[in-house]
Amino acid sequence: RRATLAKAIRLPSITRDGAAVTLQANIELDTDLPALRRLGPTGVGLYRTEFLYINRKTPPDEEEQLRAYRRALRALGGETLTIRTYDLGGDKLFDADQRDGPISPNPALGLRAVRLSLREPTLFAPQIRAILRASAHGPVRLMLPMLTDLSELDQCLNLIEEQRALLRRSGRPFDPTLGIGAMIEVPAAALTAESFARRLDFLSIGTNDLIQYTLAIDRTDETVNHLYDPLHPAVLQLIRLTLEGGARAGIPVAMCGEMAGDVRYTRLLLGMGLREFSVPVNRLAEIRHVIRHSDAYTLSAAADALIATAGRSARAELLDGINQDLA
Ligand code: PEP
Ligand code: MG
Numbered sequence: 001r002r003a004t005l006a007k008a009i010r011l012p013s014i015t016r017d018g019a020a021v022t023l024q025a026n027i028e029l030d031t032d033l034p035a036l037r038r039l040g041p042t043g044v045g046l047y048r049t050e051f052l053y054i055n056r057k058t059p060p061d062e063e064e065q066l067r068a069y070r071r072a073l074r075a076l077g078g079e080t081l082t083i084r085t086y087d088l089g090g091d092k093l094f095d096a097d098q099r100d101g102p103i104s105p106n107p108a109l110g111l112r113a114v115r116l117s118l119r120e121p122t123l124f125a126p127q128i129r130a131i132l133r134a135s136a137h138g139p140v141r142l143m144l145p146m147l148t149d150l151s152e153l154d155q156c157l158n159l160i161e162e163q164r165a166l167l168r169r170s171g172r173p174f175d176p177t178l179g180i181g182a183m184i185e186v187p188a189a190a191l192t193a194e195s196f197a198r199r200l201d202f203l204s205i206g207t208n209d210l211i212q213y214t215l216a217i218d219r220t221d222e223t224v225n226h227l228y229d230p231l232h233p234a235v236l237q238l239i240r241l242t243l244e245g246g247a248r249a250g251i252p253v254a255m256c257g258e259m260a261g262d263v264r265y266t267r268l269l270l271g272m273g274l275r276e277f278s279v280p281v282n283r284l285a286e287i288r289h290v291i292r293h294s295d296a297y298t299l300s301a302a303a304d305a306l307i308a309t310a311g312r313s314a315r316a317e318l319l320d321g322i323n324q325d326l327a
Contacts, residue, residue, distance in 0.1 A: 011288065011292065013287075013288050013291045013292065014291070014292065015270065015291055015292065015294050015295060015296040016292070016293065016294060016295050017295040017296060017297050017298065019270070019275065019296035019297065020275070021270070021275050021276070021277065021291050021296075022043075022045075022252075022254070022275060022276040022277070023042065023276075023277050023278075023279070023284065023287060023288055023291065024042060024043045024044055024045030024046075024080075024082070024254070024276070024277070024278040024279075025039075025042050025043070025044050025045065025278065025279065025280070025281050025284060026044070026045065026046040026047075026048070026256055026261070026278050026279060026280050026281070027044050027046070027047045027048065027072065027281070028048045028051060029051050030051070030068065030071065030072075032281050033071070033072060033075040034075070035281045035282070036075065036076070036281050037075050037077075039281065039284050039285070041077070041078075041079055042079060042284060043076065043079040043080035043081070043082070043139075044072070044076065044079070044080065044081050044082055044278075045082050045204060045254050045256050045276065045277075045278025046082060046084055046143070046204065046256040046278050047069075047072060047081055047082060047083045047084060048084055048087070049065075049068075049083060049084060049085065049086050049127070050086055050087060050088060052064070052065060052068055052086075053086055053088055054088075059123055059126075061126055062126040062127075062129050062130045062133075063130075065126065065127060065130035065131075066130040066133050066134055069081070069083060069130060069131065069134035069137075069140070070134060070137050070138075073134060073137050073138035073140070074138075076138065078138065078139070079139070080139045080140070080141060081134075081138065081139065081140050081141070082140075082141040082142075082143050082181070082204075082278075083131050083134070083140060083141070083142055083143065084143040084144075084145055084183065085113075085114070085117060085124070085127055085128070085131070085142065085143070085144055085145065086113070086116075086117065086127060087112065087113040087145040087146065088112070088113070088116055089104070089107060089110060089111050089112035089113065089115070089116045108212065108213075108218060108219075112146060113145040113146030114144050114145055114146050114147055114152055114156065115146065115152070117156075118152060118155050118156070118159075121159065124159065125159065125162075125163055128142070128159060128160055128163045129163050129166070129167060129172075131178075132160075132163060132164060132167055132174040132175075132178065133167065133172055133173070133174055135174050135175035135178040136172075136173040136174050136175060140175070140178055141178065141179040141180070141181060141201070141202065142160070142178060142179070142180050142181070143180075143181045143182065143183060143202075143204060144156050144180075144181070144182045144183065145182075145183045145185065145206070146183065146185060146186060146209070147182045147183070147184075147186070147189050147196065148186045148188050148189055149188070150192070150195055150196065150199075153182065153196060153199060153200075154199075157180070157199065160180065164176070179201035179202060180200055180201055181200050181201055181202035181203055181204060181251075182196055182200055182203055182204075183203075183204050183205070183206040183209075183256070184196070184203050184204070184205050184206065184210070184242045184253075185205070185206030185207075185208070185209035185210045185213070185257070186209065186210070186213055187210065187213055187214050187238055190205075190210065190238035190239070190241055190242045191238070191241060192245075193241055193242040193244075193245030193246060193253075194244075194245035194246075194248050194249055195245075196245070197245050197246045197248070197249030197251050197253075198249045200251060201251055202246075202251050202252050202253070202254065203242060203245075203246050203251065203252075203253045203254070204253070204254040204255065204256045204276075204278065205239055205242050205253065205254070205255040205256070205257060205260075206256060206257045207230060207235070207239070207255060207257025207258060207259035207260070208257045208258055209257070210235065210238060210239075210257065211228060211229070211230055211232075211235050211257075211259075212228075214232070214234050214235050214238060215227060215228065215229065215232060215234070215235070229312065230259045230262075230265060231265075231268075231306070231312070231315045231316070231319065233307055233308075233309070233310065233315075236272070236306070236307045237307065239255075239269075239272060239274075240272055240307065243272060243273050243274060247273075252275070252276055253274070253276065254274075254276035254277070254278055255269065255274055255276070255277060255278065256278035256279075260274075260277045260278060260279050260287075261277070261279030261280050261283040261287060262283075263283075263286055263287060263290050263326070264319065264323065265319075266287055266290040266291060266294065267290065267294045267299050267302075267322045267323060267326075268299070268302075268303050268306060268319065268322060270291070270294055270296040270299050271296065271299030271300045271301075271302055271303030271304075271322070272300075272303045272307075273300070275296075277291075290326060293325075293326065299322065302318065302321070302322050303322075305318060306318045306319065306322070
């Protein structure tokens, strides 16, 4: 099995019945990059930038960030780098942030990710400029986390436009066609995905948070872990709505949450129409293997049946059926 997976590394991610699937990697630390290089040509669908901010007293400035993004681009050798603007606050606090202001009584529902970014433009603007400038050195996309309301997206788009104007004035190069996208990880955003999609170049479903917020289960609280269920019909419906919203707007929808990197769900997601997976580096080979041993189009009926099934154990059985011939 190991040998088969190793050999599969450079094979395209195409299903048995010919559906082309984009398989990308999630990067959390600089140290993930060498492993990615060994795994062959793979873009990055989620580059988490929090590591640049945590365990230090002052945030990284524009130049330091630009250097980090250029390092990642060099490691990717021409493949796309999707940089997510920082998702700080919530479960990912950083020192400078912890010091000023009261700790949110419920961090997951508090000043987190893009909410914090819009509240602290002096922290956000340098990151936007660094991402824009990185796009002069390779294919870069910018991705916004935790959007809930369209007005937040509009504020972000305005801010990006202002930073573009600033860079132009100072003669700093950037790619004017850089793609801008959003994570869909709040139920409100999934329910209104099409209106987000109409203003953006791509969406990416963050199932870790989407499940947390849909099922009202704190992802960091072990006492409710057993209720955390990616197969809950409400979660699956929200994934479906997001895929449909993106399709109606004519833009691609990826998934970068843990669910995308779990082989138990690969076939179900293919059956639901997902064609872009972004997964932890150490899952790439296995997910590619399952994609290559699945029939995406014939899986759609089984996916429909599973979404329509209310009982948890009945859904588990249907999933076993879908995965039956997987080694
Ligand atoms: C997610 O929420 O699914 C996601 C990919 O983002 P993070 O895990 O960094 O919150
Ligand atoms: Mg998230």
